Amino acid sequence: MRGGEPVVNEALKTRALPEGSYDYLLEFLRLYRDAVQIIVDRIWGIDEKLSWKKLHRLFYSDLMRLGFRAHHAKEIYVNAKSLMDSAKSNGGRKPVLRKLSARIDKYDYKLDLDNTTLTLKLHNNYEVKLRLVTPRERVEKFRDWSNYELVVKYEDGEFWVSIYFKRAVKPLEPRTVMAIDLNFDNVTLTVFTLDGKLIRLKKLNTPHRKILTHKIWIERIQRKYPKSWRFIKGVRKAIEKHGERIRNISWDYAHKTGNTIAKLAFRHHSVIILEDLEKLRENNKKGRRFNKKLGLWFYRRIQFCVEYEAMERNLQVAKIDPRGTSSKCPRCGGKLVEDGYRVLRCMKCGFVGDRDVTATINIYKKYISKHSRCGVFGVAPNAPKPDEAPSGMQGNKNEAMTTKS
Numbered sequence: 591m592r593g594g595e596p597v598v599n600e601a602l603k604t605r606a607l608p609e610g611s612y613d614y615l616l617e618f619l620r621l622y623r624d625a626v627q628i629i630v631d632r633i634w635g636i637d638e639k640l641s642w643k644k645l646h647r648l649f650y651s652d653l654m655r656l657g658f659r660a661h662h663a664k665e666i667y668v669n670a671k672s673l674m675d676s677a678k679s680n681g682g683r684k685p686v687l688r689k690l691s692a693r694i695d696k697y698d699y700k701l702d703l704d705n706t707t708l709t710l711k712l713h714n715n716y717e718v719k720l721r722l723v724t725p726r727e728r729v730e731k732f733r734d735w736s737n738y739e740l741v742v743k744y745e746d747g748e749f750w751v752s753i754y755f756k757r758a759v760k761p762l763e764p765r766t767v768m769a770i771d772l773n774f775d776n777v778t779l780t781v782f783t784l785d786g787k788l789i790r791l792k793k794l795n796t797p798h799r800k801i802l803t804h805k806i807w808i809e810r811i812q813r814k815y816p817k818s819w820r821f822i823k824g825v826r827k828a829i830e831k832h833g834e835r836i837r838n839i840s841w842d843y844a845h846k847t848g849n850t851i852a853k854l855a856f857r858h859h860s861v862i863i864l865e866d867l868e869k870l871r872e873n874n875k876k877g878r879r880f881n882k883k884l885g886l887w888f889y890r891r892i893q894f895c896v897e898y899e900a901m902e903r904n905l906q907v908a909k910i911d912p913r914g915t916s917s918k919c920p921r922c923g924g925k926l927v928e929d930g931y932r933v934l935r936c937m938k939c940g941f942v943g944d945r946d947v948t949a950t951i952n953i954y955k956k957y958i959s960k961h962s963r964c965g966v967f968g969v970a971p972n973a974p975k976p977d978e979a980p981s982g983m984q985g986n987k988n989e990a991m992t993t994k995s
């Protein structure tokens with residue numbers, strides 16, 4: 591797998607039944623746990639930074655003597671070190687391991703998807719074969735994936751394995767560009783052809799107002815009990831209830847929107863262009879978009895779902911710096927002023943456009959000006975401009991801007 595390619599990871603977790611005796615497997619898991627514990631005990635007091643090399647030098651030959659294979663040894667001290675690191679960073683005590691669980695490298699198992707069996711290589715050259723207790727369809731999904739590691743566990747008398755798969759995503763060659771503008775009360779998306787024709791426009795209302803109502807309730811309660819709200823059970827419960835509503839509403843919306851957007855982008859073979867929210871934060875520290883209690887967290891959630899759904903469909907996603915996208919004229923670069931409800935007008939060239947759609951045109955233009963230069967689309971840098979499309983767009987909001995170029 592090459593470096594720059596995006597990768598999707600997923601684990602297949604399933605119960606596993608050893609064929610024949612499982613004595614060796616249990617013995618292996620105990621030995622593994624004890625070996626991790628021994629290493630944790632020995633490195634707990636060491637304050638210097640432990641490199642892999644050093645760990646290897648300290649423990650490799652001991653572990654080999656215990657009957658482990660080379661990659662068992664590596665997994666064991668990597669495991670011990672990460673246990674120690676996380677215990678220390680939480681200010682906790684030295685971990686004491688009880689559970690039987692082992693991480694196993696791809697060199698030490700063989701997965702047979704056709705027969706849904708798994709062969710583990712254990713200590714002292716023992717092997718154990720396990721049948722995976724899972725429906726065929728679940729396994730089928732991973733046929734073209736590669737797997738690189740697994741965890742085997744013994745819990746309440748049963749064996750469980752989690753097999754980690756990954757797959758490189760070969761992004762679809764984009765044929766169109768979808769620009770997405772996140773606003774307080776809507777998400778506006780437009781699809782442009784590579785030579786700048788607008789072929790699709792959609793606005794999805796956000797539940798921001800509903801979320802805000804719950805926020806206001808929370809603040810109202812907190813103001814009423816400024817010191818005590820944390821300690822009075824009923825008050826705290828009321829706040830939690832509103833918080834939960836906010837979480838549900840926002841995740842539901844993000845999932846639905848991510849799905850809608852990615853489906854549409856897939857149909858049009860679009861590369862999806864999002865605003866870089868980090869940049870938005872830097873640019874707009876005092877900006878207008880922030881005075882409205884806009885939840886950046888909510889935008890992040892939406893983008894997260896868009897990116898996830900896009901990746902599932904092998905679609906490309908790119909981010910642009912949103913600076914100026916809602917204040918500059920897409921035709922001449924002049925300053926836009928408000929001209930009635932949600933309409934912007936350019937004082938310089940007379941361009942008039944719906945506020946949200948204008949923002950998406952600017953987002954599209956920013957992306958194209960950056961990418962056409964590298965020859966991605968084979969479009970000359972100043973070939974047909976998207977700004978030729980927009981005209982007056984009062985009237986039907988969602989049909990605005992049928993192209994006339």
Ligand SMILES: [Zn+2]
Nearest residue numbers: 919922936939
């Ligand atoms: Zn202008």
